[in-house]
Amino acid sequence: MSNLxxxxxxxxxxxxxxxxxxxxLKQVRAETQxxxxxxxxxxxxxxxxxxxxxxxxxxxxxLTDPKPEAKVTDAEAFxxxxxxxxxxxxxxxxxxxxxxAFADKVLAEMTAxxxxxxxxxxxxxxxxxxGVEVKAxxxxxxxxxxxxxxxxxxxxxxxxxxxVVPGFSAPLAVGAGAES
Numbered sequence: 685m686s687n688l689x690x691x692x693x694x695x696x697x698x699x700x701x702x703x704x705x706x707x708x709l710k711q712v713r714a715e716t717q718x719x720x721x722x723x724x725x726x727x728x729x730x731x732x733x734x735x736x737x738x739x740x741x742x743x744x745x746x747l748t749d750p751k752p753e754a755k756v757t758d759a760e761a762f763x764x765x766x767x768x769x770x771x772x773x774x775x776x777x778x779x780x781x782x783x784x785a786f787a788d789k790v791l792a793e794m795t796a797x798x799x800x801x802x803x804x805x806x807x808x809x810x811x812x813x814x815g816v817e818v819k820a821x822x823x824x825x826x827x828x829x830x831x832x833x834x835x836x837x838x839x840x841x842x843x844x845x846x847x848v849v850p851g852f853s854a855p856l857a858v859g860a861g862a863e864s
Contacts, residue, residue: 697847699828700835720747794818 723729724747734743756762767774790813793802800816803809831837841847 696828696830696834697838700830700838701842703835704839716745720745791816 720730720732723732731744731746733741734745735741763774790802794800794813794816795818798818800813800818802811802813804811838847
């Protein structure tokens with residue numbers, strides 16, 4: 685059981701740290717983008733080197749410009765134009781589809797029964813339904829919920845050096861009250 689307890693503690697700790705990193709990353713990316721946009725407007729700068737405190741370069745951050753791409757935004761208007769200008773490029777077909785309400789009804793019946801089989805209530809006939817499988821749509825999982833002060837408790841232990849998390853060696857601000 686101690687292995688399970690150790691894994692649970694490590695998962696909670698890593699989740700708190702990952703959340704803090706993700707939140708800070710979003711904030712820093714937005715601030716970096718704004719600073720790059722300003723630098724380009726003022727000086728034409730489109731690229732900056734990221735360096736450690738000792739001057740060691742660790743990355744390059746560059747502005748990118750998306751390439752223009754044509755996309756249909758009004759399918760009816762586009763189709764009307766094609767019908768008028770290029771009538772040979774219109775495919776006409778008869779479409780047959782299962783009514784969504786019926787599909788929902790029989791799928792719900794099969795889910796409840798646990799088999800791909802339904803009974804015709806009017807005739808009593810049993811139908812094996814092709815093209816349908818009844819199986820789990822997700823793998824087993826679990827959830828993690830922090831106690832009200834759990835994240836801050838992790839942060840305090842981390843910052844005090846009392847928390848050892850494999851793969852992390854520097855203090856990290858975690859929780860609502862942490863400074864960035």
